[in-house]
Amino acid sequence: MEPFVTHTGRAVPLRRSNVDTDQIIPASYLKRVTRSGFEDGLFAAWRSDPGFVLNLPQYQGGTVLLAGPDFGTGSSREHAVWALQNYGFRTVISPRFADIFRGNALKGGLLPVQLAEETVEALMAAVEADPALEVTVDLDRREIRTGSGEAGIVVPFEIDDYTRWRLMEGLDDIGLTLRHAGEVGAFEDRRPSWKPRTLVG
Amino acid sequence: MGRTLAEKVWDDHVVRRTEGEPDLLYIDLHLIHEVTSPQAFDGLRLAGRPVRRPDLTIATEDHNVPTVDIDQPIADPVSRTQVDTLRRNCAEFGVRLHSMGDAGQGIVHVIGPQLGLTQPGVTVVCGDSHTSTHGAFGALAFGIGTSEVEHVLATQTLPLVRPRTMAVTVEGALPLGVTAKDLVLAVIARIGTGGGQGYIIEYRGEAVRQLSMEGRMTVCNMSIEAGARAGMIAPDETTYAYLKGRPHAPADQDWDEALAYWKTLQTDDDAVFDKEVVIDAAELAPFVTWGTNPGQGVPLSSTVPFPSDFADPSERTAAERALVYMDLTAGTPMTDIAVDTVFIGSCTNGRIEDLRVVADVWRDRKVADNIRVLVVPGSVMVRLQAEAEGLDKVFTAAGAEWRQAGCSMCLGMNPDTLSPGERSASTSNRNFEGRQGPGGRTHLVSPGVAAATAVTGKLTAPSDLS
Numbered sequence: 001m002e003p004f005v006t007h008t009g010r011a012v013p014l015r016r017s018n019v020d021t022d023q024i025i026p027a028s029y030l031k032r033v034t035r036s037g038f039e040d041g042l043f044a045a046w047r048s049d050p051g052f053v054l055n056l057p058q059y060q061g062g063t064v065l066l067a068g069p070d071f072g073t074g075s076s077r078e079h080a081v082w083a084l085q086n087y088g089f090r091t092v093i094s095p096r097f098a099d100i101f102r103g104n105a106l107k108g109g110l111l112p113v114q115l116a117e118e119t120v121e122a123l124m125a126a127v128e129a130d131p132a133l134e135v136t137v138d139l140d141r142r143e144i145r146t147g148s149g150e151a152g153i154v155v156p157f158e159i160d161d162y163t164r165w166r167l168m169e170g171l172d173d174i175g176l177t178l179r180h181a182g183e184v185g186a187f188e189d190r191r192p193s194w195k196p197r198t199l200v201g
Numbered sequence: 202m203g204r205t206l207a208e209k210v211w212d213d214h215v216v217r218r219t220e221g222e223p224d225l226l227y228i229d230l231h232l233i234h235e236v237t238s239p240q241a242f243d244g245l246r247l248a249g250r251p252v253r254r255p256d257l258t259i260a261t262e263d264h265n266v267p268t269v270d271i272d273q274p275i276a277d278p279v280s281r282t283q284v285d286t287l288r289r290n291c292a293e294f295g296v297r298l299h300s301m302g303d304a305g306q307g308i309v310h311v312i313g314p315q316l317g318l319t320q321p322g323v324t325v326v327c328g329d330s331h332t333s334t335h336g337a338f339g340a341l342a343f344g345i346g347t348s349e350v351e352h353v354l355a356t357q358t359l360p361l362v363r364p365r366t367m368a369v370t371v372e373g374a375l376p377l378g379v380t381a382k383d384l385v386l387a388v389i390a391r392i393g394t395g396g397g398q399g400y401i402i403e404y405r406g407e408a409v410r411q412l413s414m415e416g417r418m419t420v421c422n423m424s425i426e427a428g429a430r431a432g433m434i435a436p437d438e439t440t441y442a443y444l445k446g447r448p449h450a451p452a453d454q455d456w457d458e459a460l461a462y463w464k465t466l467q468t469d470d471d472a473v474f475d476k477e478v479v480i481d482a483a484e485l486a487p488f489v490t491w492g493t494n495p496g497q498g499v500p501l502s503s504t505v506p507f508p509s510d511f512a513d514p515s516e517r518t519a520a521e522r523a524l525v526y527m528d529l530t531a532g533t534p535m536t537d538i539a540v541d542t543v544f545i546g547s548c549t550n551g552r553i554e555d556l557r558v559v560a561d562v563w564r565d566r567k568v569a570d571n572i573r574v575l576v577v578p579g580s581v582m583v584r585l586q587a588e589a590e591g592l593d594k595v596f597t598a599a600g601a602e603w604r605q606a607g608c609s610m611c612l613g614m615n616p617d618t619l620s621p622g623e624r625s626a627s628t629s630n631r632n633f634e635g636r637q638g639p640g641g642r643t644h645l646v647s648p649g650v651a652a653a654t655a656v657t658g659k660l661t662a663p664s665d666l667s
């Protein structure tokens with residue numbers, strides 16, 4: 001997993017709430033058996049509209065997605081995270097994320113940043129006023145920065161120490177857990193024998 | 202202080218707890234299907250890791266499978282690749298698989314309970330958000346993403362932070378004609394699609410206790426549509442009676458030991474939930490959705506709401522968008538809405554009890570002309586049971602199509618889809634834009650309402666049929 005320490009890039013304002021994973025990547029794109037190539041399916045239904053924000057020339061190459069509340073609701077598909085990453089996004093900023101999406105994003109190294117609704121609104125307004133504006137997501141200092149002087153925005157965001165450390169180190173979860181294989185084995189020895197088994201005999 | 206059901210099950214599965222880190226939770230049962238597993242197996246292969254406990258893992262083919270001509274190869278090449286990949290992976294890693302055509306095949310959330318693998322007090326995960334279904338047994342069950350699937354395959358554990366707990370208590374008995382589906386749609390409309398976020402919901406109260414296991418599964422299944430991580434119902438005599446004698450349920454002395462443990466799982470009287478919601482069952486009625494998320498629902502006897510009815514600005518905008526997508530006019534009585542297709546099935550309502558309800562409505566009735574009606578059993582076992590009871594004859598005599606088991610029209614991933622602009626009444630769980638096929642319009646309903654709607658061609662309650 002690629003470490004995430006700090007990232008600076010242009011932002012794309014997606015003014016929609018309740019963006020569910022069926023919108024992020026429709027079911028018909030889920031059939032691949034690899035982990036790459038999902039960018040074509042990102043917001044596929046909306047991208048057929050030339051006026052959709054991802055189609056506007058001023059937002060090409062954006063790496064920071066600004067979205068309305070309840071981003072990533074619906075199905076647990078991790079492809080939603082891959083589609084955003086394959087397209088080039090490193091982080092998503094929203095007033096509220098669906099739990100499963102947030103979990104999936106953190107595992108894949110896509111940073112979900114939760115900010116107050118007014119703050120997200122202010123960021124969207126700033127980016128719409130100047131699409132070339134760069135937004136910095138600084139995980140090290142747990143803050144978002146954009147613009148300068150009076151118009152500048154600097155806001156802190158919350159993330160727990162453990163998650164932050166893992167992201168900054170780019171640590172893979174399985175490797176972390178396997179360091180405790182002995183404890184897993186000891187737990188298995190204590191499990192009651194009547195617990196269900198899928199293979200019999 | 203006392204503990205809730207969810208806390209008890211959680212605590213009993215903690216392998217490792219360290220300050221400042223998520224708990225490492227042991228997983229008793231891992232369910233696999235073809236959509237969210239290929240990249241997980243790929244990851245294992247790349248890292249040279251085996252599946253730690255194939256004996257706690259089971260796979261089925263459901264999302265992509267066609268529901269007709271299943272003896273033919275799958276026509277869609279990508280669907281076929283996913284299914285073939287699952288078969289290869291299960292063979293390579295020693296995982297039990299129920300393939301198309303096999304008597305054990307079915308929707309992943311239907312086969313776990315049917316085999317007796319889903320038991321009170323176990324932890325269940327699956328790369329599918331409707332894993333919450335299994336919570337109906339007092340199991341702690343939740344959906345996970347593909348990297349978590351890989352994690353469980355490799356370690357049989359997951360690092361997790363314990364969600365908060367919420368009690369949804371439905372007091373009093375359900376009025377006649379009100380089903381588990383109506384109950385849960387009303388709960389979602391009440392607390393909102395984000396209302397359960399960060400919580401494990403425990404459903405309690407007389408109305409919940411009165412539900413059959415099938416009904417409880419319907420309720421827990423849709424917990425995720427309220428944003429919850431999981432839904433649970435404490436095990437009781439209904440649960441034990443359902444489990445007893447199933448192929449993987451404990452037997453003899455094991456049964457007694459298991460039962461003694463299961464009886465300890467009830468939420469203690471002095472336990473405190475982080476949030477409590479109380480609903481009066483007497484206020485519930487047959488419920489249907491008008492919009493594009495499962496929280497956008499109203500009683501069937503009501504009308505399509507006006508966006509101005511919503512105080513919250515984002516809900517108002519969502520309502521405006523939904524009305525456009527659904528091609529509905531505010532103020533229209535729900536019972537005036539005509540549908541093109543009726544879909545009966547899915548892991549929400551594709552069980553034998555659901556099919557019995559449908560057959561009861563259709564005996565000596567016919568489905569309306571020009572309406573496509575699909576009845577899709579949730580598993581091959583459900584299909585065989587329905588045929589043993591003669592329900593299939595009722596379905597075909599009424600003019601409905603009786604299909605093979607699978608997810609079918611619950612999602613646009615297999616040949617059963619809506620065409621653009623087509624409107625359905627569906628017993629599934631999601632009415633998102635394009636969920637049943639691009640441009641398709643979905644009204645979520647109970648099996649009884651689906652059956653009555655098929656007869657009249659408009660959204661209808663069974664009690665309104667002459």
Ligand code: SF4
Nearest residue numbers: 331547548608611612
């Ligand atoms: S029936 Fe629908 S919700 Fe259930 S597992 Fe299949 S696709 Fe998912």
